[in-house]
Each structure stands twice: as structure tokens, then as C-alpha cells.
Amino acid sequence: MTAGGPGRPAAPDERRAELAANLAEVRGRIAAACAAAGRDPAEVALIAVTKTFPASDVRLLAGLGLTDVGENRDQEARPKAAECADLSLTWHFVGSLQTNKARAVASYADVVHSVDRSRLVAALSGAAARAGRTLRCLVQVSLDEAEHRGGAAPAQVPALADEIAAAPGLELGGLMAVAPLGADPAPAFERLAALSADLRRNHPDARSVSAGMSGDLEQAIACGATHLRIGTALLGGRRAIVR
Template sequence: MTGPRPAAVPDGRRAELAEGLAEVRARIAAACDAAGRDPGDVTLIAVTKTFPASDVRLLAGLGLTEVGENRDQEARPKAEACADLPLTWHFVGRLQTNKARAVAGYADVVHSVDRARLVTALSDAAGRAGRTLRCLVQVSLDEPPPQEGGGRGGAAPSAVPRLADAVAGAAHLELGGVMAVAPLGADPLPAFARLAEVAEAVRRDHPSATVLSAGMSGDLEEAVACGATHLRVGTALLGGRRAIVR
């Protein structure tokens, strides 16, 4: 008796990812239709935390080349394993200053800039690597706002303009816009509406900072309704989190 063909597992996984991608694309299209927006103005980022580099390759084959990672220890080997692919790597997790040099070596966009010390660390690291990093200011939508370095990260809305100025003025960084995560257990719609106001204020001083990164698997519709340009989707696209990255 012969066993299953070795190609059966990756073929099956490709079908799973294709189905997940189609469903997420349909949700985005419906949300854009409800908001009177063009789906082409919304970028989908596949957050591949805990999933293997083989999934990144399959997604790239399906046409999804924006990849997000939360942790440097996972992101670096995946970026190396997929260096032959035309991918854009987004670092979307909390970032410690001592990891700035590593992240600056492979990330194209850092979504989680929330303090001045990180601006300095990333600019210095990008300069040493001969690169320019696109950075987003992470905005805390929690009430009350966290102390610097606390909670899930993010700068208080009142601190965002000064931090945006610092990113824009850094030698090796480019200000892309803002990012936020909806507060736990709260209605995401008013939170994302506040984020849209912060984003508009940043654009008044920095017209090219057009990115509004908001919305994940459970709240992408609310994010689209409030003007999100980038959605960070993991579970709805790839399935439940896996314990081991292969």
C-alpha cells in the first residue's frame, strides 16, 4: 500500500489559503462598497505570526506580497527564507530599542513607533544598513492612555504630532502615517473614528503621511468605514494560530 503523494499537503494548504484570501477579499469589497470606497485603495497585510515560511510562499503565489510579523525572532528567518520573493515586510508588533538594528535589516515598514528613543534607534540602525525605513506612529486608543513603554504600546494622541515630526525629521526614516489597535472589549468604531482624526491632523503637517493602518480579522469592516488604508489580518486569512513555526 502506498502513502499519500508528498504534494498533497502543500496543495491542501494552498487551497485553504486561497479560500481564506477569497473570503477576506470579499469582506473588504463589501466594506468598501458600504463606505463608498474603492477596494483598490485598501492594502491587505498577511500577519503570519506562528506560521511557516512555506505559507508566505503560498500567499505570494496567490498574489499577496505584503507580509506582517510581530516578533523579530520569527521575522528574520522568514525574511531570509523568502529573500527571492518580491515581498514587502511590515513589522507590526511592539518593538524594543535593542531590536531596532535587527529589524532595520529586513523590514520595509515599521508600524509600531511610539516613542522618541525608538525613532533615534531605528534611524541610526537604518543608516548603518544603508536603508530608509518607512515608519508609522502607533497611536494608543486606550483610555486612559498608557505611560511610555507600558501596556500594548502606542503614543497618546496628544503626543502624536511631536512624534510624527521626529520621524519626519530623522535622517533615515520616512513618515508613512499612523497605526492603532482597537481597545480590548470596546466598540472599535468610535476608536477608529478617533484614529482617523489623529491621522488627519498628522496629514495637515505631513501631506505625504497617508497610511492609516487599522483593522484586523475581527474589526476590518469598522476600520474600512473609518478610512483605513492598510489592514493587518492573520486568523481570518491563515486560520487559528499554530504553536510551532516550521
């Protein structure tokens, strides 16, 4: 429940205090997980996934020092990015992406985490080149073929990574994955870490490993995640409508 109570949005000061408390708790979890894994917390980027939450929350988080923002849907991300254009933010597109949305996403996103097929590589490359921008792209890997949650099969990763690296307007950043539902995420994240190590043999600068959400960030950090996509733990339960 948010500070404003059921059906009533929190006042700005209340919401800022709520977000500040949540952010401190998440950063504490990250610090503890990094200590347990023998890692430096500075190696781990925290992305606030603001799906269904308003641009006012993005502004409050930016004021608290969190300037990496993730979105799942273009129709929500585009106006939010425009409304916050005066802020120095890094926008991450983390959801499934249709090729017909590539041009729109390329106009505001800095990083696309969900590149999983050749057609999307071509669409993003053309859009980035037309916009005069460079998009950092991560290959989304499917770690559970039964779930249909998007992602390239592990065997397809090397070829897709090569396509991104060679595409005008794109830069290969690394890999992204979502842990399988209802299972221990550690084996999936260990597999992702192994795929990342293989990728870096041919693409040494593709170091990003986008893995870990509110419920499994500790396991992701233990397996080498460099980017965490955190929604609920930062912002609270999802809202039905953005206001």
C-alpha cells in the same frame, strides 16, 4: 482547523487551496466594506500577519498574489524574511519593538508600524542609516490608556511624527492603532481617522492608516483605514510552534 486536521499539517496542495479560499473570503469582505463606505478597494492594502505560521505559507500567499507580510516578533520575522528573500515581498513589522532590536528589524523590514517613542525613532534612524536603507515608519497611537498595549498618547503624536520626518533613514508614513479589547471598535477608529486628518495638515504625504484585523476590518474600512493587518481570517487559528 486546517485542512490537515488536528496535529497534522496540511499537504502543500491542500494548504494552498485553504489559503486561496480564505483569501477570497477576506477580499470579498473588503470589497463589500468598501462598497458600503463608498471607497475603492484599491485604496486598502491587505497585510498577511503570519505570526506562528511557516515561511511555506508566506510562499503560498505570494503565489496567490499577496505580497505584503506582517510579523510581530523579530526572532520569527528575521529567519522567515531570509528564507523568502528570493520573493518580491514587502515586510511590515507590526509588533511592539524594543530599541535593542532596531538594528535587526531595520535589516529586513520595509515598514515599521509600531513607533511609539523618541528612543525608538533614534534607534531605527541610526540602524537604517548604517544599513543604507529607508524605513517607512508609522506612529502607533494608544486608543485605550488602560490596556498597556503600546502606543503613544494622542497628544504626543505630532511631536513624534515630526521626529520621524526629520530623522535620517526614516520616512513618515502615517498612523497605526489597535482597537480596544471588548468594545465597539468604531469610536476608536473614528478617533484615529481624526488624528490622521490632523497629522496630514503638517505632513500631507503621511496618509497611511494601519487599522483593522480579522474581527473588525469592516469598521476600520468605514473609518478610512488604508492598511489591514489580517492573521486568523487568512491563515487560521494560531499555531503554538512554527514548523
